[in-house]
Amino acid sequence: MIVVLKRHATQEQVERMARRVEELGLKAHVIVGTERTVIAAIGEKRNGEQQKLESCEEVERVVPILAPYKVASVETKPEPTVVRALDLAVGGGHIGMIAGPCSVEGEEQIMQVARQVKEAGAKGLRGGAFKPRTSPYSFQGLKEKGLELLAAAREETGLAVVTEVMTPGHVEMVARYADVLQIGARNMQNYHLLQAVGEVPRPVLLKRGPSATMDEFLLAAEYILDQGNQQVILCERGIRTFETHTRFTLPLATVPYLKQRTHLPVMVDPSHGTGIASLVPSMCTAAIAAGCDGLLIEVHPDPSKAVSDGAQTITPAVFAQTLEQCRKVAAALGRGEG
């Protein structure tokens, strides 16, 4: 890392800082510029050395050179990771399509939508049994009953079940029913939860927090990888910006950016990313054209009856057309489908 000293740092202060750098186990390399002296601190450390140096009074700022994540890095593992659950495959050339309602509402609803998205070509079934809701007065999900219904839908359709787990105490239960554990955007930095899902033999779909940087996102994945679970899918689902015409702002440049830096597969959720059903199809084809490894889409037989997120939910008919368009775009760009 590069330690930039304050303008009037004395020779003595420079030497003191160089010693401080060496005490931290790094090699110090002093460079005297025309207006500032900087110290290049050489070594592989990533354990808070930056913060320690930043708080010295001689220091103006510290610029890290190395990425803070390791296991997720394409430099550590150049070949792409493929995440698999039943017939769902995501990454390494496989485009995985996961669809279903925001919430599991009842047997008829989940069975019907499962059949419909399966027929359209999805390989994974999404559906919330435990729902993180902004208000305590909103519907909180069918809980374990919802998990049972999802498992029944898998039984009939063969779709892999993707569902959210909200708290460490539920990981074991949700893992009994689900094929892929989803970590919601609000929980991206719930570290105990990340560690808990890192310990079970289930793929994890990790959603980006709405104000998370790329480094924070990859470090959240690193919490899971660090526990031994290598089956992690990253999912861009929109960030919070000043824009209000969409629910969130969907930054698709995330897709090629991440794919240059990590071996983990990258999915996109255009339903939360826009919050508006009529924008979802265009954002699906755009995400495929941007190079993503899969889509997570909210589909409901009758969005106006959905207990949650109806405004961003498309119908099975629109979903089928959208998937058809996505296949054409993928084929045009020489990409196969999972």
Added chain:
Amino acid sequence: MIVVLKRHATQEQVERMARRVEELGLKAHVIVGTERTVIAAIGEKRNGEQQKLESCEEVERVVPILAPYKVASVETKPEPTVVRALDLAVGGGHIGMIAGPCSVEGEEQIMQVARQVKEAGAKGLRGGAFKPRTSPYSFQGLKEKGLELLAAAREETGLAVVTEVMTPGHVEMVARYADVLQIGARNMQNYHLLQAVGEVPRPVLLKRGPSATMDEFLLAAEYILDQGNQQVILCERGIRTFETHTRFTLPLATVPYLKQRTHLPVMVDPSHGTGIASLVPSMCTAAIAAGCDGLLIEVHPDPSKAVSDGAQTITPAVFAQTLEQCRKVAAALGRGEG
């Protein structure tokens, strides 16, 4: 709420929507404008009716009229809530000062800083035993040992201990040692954790998430209040914006805005809010002048030795001067101190 219909909605569609509104238990009031028809939906419901109406195809958008929170609202309880723990009092005219290191590092450190902040006038001691860290490779806190040290510092100084709890499974343990349970910014929407702290007889200091709106912040408080725990302090600690010269952007207008809407006390954390020690004193006096009910400040005997957040940590000497300035500003504005 106001349901705005699409431009070419037919008479039949308008009637269908009016019936839909009434089916949800609300009274429908149709208003035909020059370019749009809107339906005023009258009633007290706050259970997802908005989402259901938004997803009807005749509807362009739905505008809520009522605030989504209830118990936290000044309309429900006009008199200000005072949160108390030992000698610490926050709200209702009491300005509570809480200070201490980012992390508890050892007995000598925490005892020393506790004595110093006590002498300067603080009534609460902050210090992290369980630390949410962006990277899994950073120091994660002394855990229960840290709690023991905090309790020992309280023993000696009489300061109320304020410390973070990160996961529902730890609430019982942390509550055994702490006087105030802190919910960190990353966990503002960790609903199981909010419910868990809502069930214990300990005041809660709830930090605003870095991308949380005011409604989301108050609804997070509502999760705690809804469990029966009425001792909740709201804490502004900076939001994520495009600014990079500070760690976060500290929006002090939050203080008067919240105080017009809620009876809960409002604190400010200028350490995280700026991330830069030299900006902390000015932001402390500014926060007091903005009307806040207390401050949460990172103080360490030697910031350059701190294991975390040193760059935003002030020394005990600067803390003492800052508190003196705060007292003067409070006095000038006719405000007492806790």
Added chain:
Amino acid sequence: MIVVLKRHATQEQVERMARRVEELGLKAHVIVGTERTVIAAIGEKRNGEQQKLESCEEVERVVPILAPYKVASVETKPEPTVVRALDLAVGGGHIGMIAGPCSVEGEEQIMQVARQVKEAGAKGLRGGAFKPRTSPYSFQGLKEKGLELLAAAREETGLAVVTEVMTPGHVEMVARYADVLQIGARNMQNYHLLQAVGEVPRPVLLKRGPSATMDEFLLAAEYILDQGNQQVILCERGIRTFETHTRFTLPLATVPYLKQRTHLPVMVDPSHGTGIASLVPSMCTAAIAAGCDGLLIEVHPDPSKAVSDGAQTITPAVFAQTLEQCRKVAAALGRGEG
């Protein structure tokens, strides 16, 4: 618009506000809810009535129902506008490709790149003669000499020249050389400039400001349209958010959102939108898949020699491949090319 009154508004205050609404030439419709009274103010006015009502002390807030723009609206003119300049056509099914260097640097450079982008399939040549630069110490463009070189390049290649005009005093001069006048992002709300380009018979390419909302963007276009110039292209070029891994955040949902609301064509600038050359090709295909009417791309024979914006500039070879990919995506989605 909907005028929401404060909670404890008296009958007398409600009546006073209803009269105030009628004085402004609107029809007042009072609706008494369970917790709030609202007044629906009916009429077509868009001249500051909202602001006047907002500042009355009885009023909590005012919610507009109608969009603030008129001429740009698809409700005013349902058929898409096609903007044409020489062989360049943008909108109404035509996808227009405009490419070239950030700055015109000299005869050889601009001639070479013009031939190269023409051969790859571009119909428009971009290049800055007057450059808005963040620092007064950076290269400010070749000025009129640059315009002459652009005109010479048009002479040889037949490409339409697209170049920025920065100030009203230059509009006449730039319009003598250019086929399309570009308004840069920094000048999106430079109203005298918008009015000036609204008075000349040249198409205008209007870039979105980095913190402009959709309404502000369309109202900026409305300033031009209002002067009688109907040939306006909207261009999304990225917004300022907390993200730092890209220069700006490119929100492609802008494309379908705008196309649902305006008849004006919508282009995308993935060079400024990302700031990173290696992300540009993916964002080009994604923008086409999102439904945009054209692309504006920075191309330079040797980006490392470019006097400005080299990091986001692609080579002619990459440009040719990218255009080929864009054609395939457009064809897959049944869209032609301009």
Added chain:
Amino acid sequence: MIVVLKRHATQEQVERMARRVEELGLKAHVIVGTERTVIAAIGEKRNGEQQKLESCEEVERVVPILAPYKVASVETKPEPTVVRALDLAVGGGHIGMIAGPCSVEGEEQIMQVARQVKEAGAKGLRGGAFKPRTSPYSFQGLKEKGLELLAAAREETGLAVVTEVMTPGHVEMVARYADVLQIGARNMQNYHLLQAVGEVPRPVLLKRGPSATMDEFLLAAEYILDQGNQQVILCERGIRTFETHTRFTLPLATVPYLKQRTHLPVMVDPSHGTGIASLVPSMCTAAIAAGCDGLLIEVHPDPSKAVSDGAQTITPAVFAQTLEQCRKVAAALGRGEG
């Protein structure tokens, strides 16, 4: 600056880049780290060298070490600049209060408010004659007639007139009437306008653009200073963030941050910064406590009759109380008043 090379840069590439750095007139200092090689490029250049190096294919990124502004820097001129116009003094210990309506509406209005703000203690009178309005259909100001009324108000009260100039062609005219030329937030990067006001002998009040970084803000000031006009006031007026409960987000940490880096005075505009009249008084005292050199406040005899910005405008009575509170806070902190 620090040039970070890509991971697998060969020895030959390193040497090529070092030569490239030297060709730009900088001294190259190669540092081989454990995972990356970086080149420290030493010298005082600020003319686009960074961009040139960034676009070389061997380069991952370039980190500047020096601030990009010079004349505005406290390193160039350590003593604070005091800006004076009639009795108004801003900076160097002087706190300048400027108040008045958003728009000049007529003789009676401007005379009345001028007398009222003068009596309360203001030394400057604000008021818009040329108004930048988001919509072309909104009131655009009384234009030169408005300037005449402002001059008449100065005649009677002795207040210094502060008013906005929107385009280079108006600078000469506005400077004939005004004592301080205001550059609005939308025009912060209107470089021809900045240069034009840099050439006239009038102090300039430069507002921060709603998405401008600190470096961009100071470089905009540098455009003015570079033309020879040293009387520049910086004014924080709120930034655009995801927050919607206020019109903009007012980041008061700007005040101490700028004062550590520039000799120019720093004012705050809490009216635009919040957009809500009831939040203005608290933000005034907070800004003073944060150390600002003055306030710019919207005041109107009857805000509900104001033709623009009524919702954020306070009455003369509230203004008088607020100034009284500000004086108390300034005195408590040992600061005088202008």
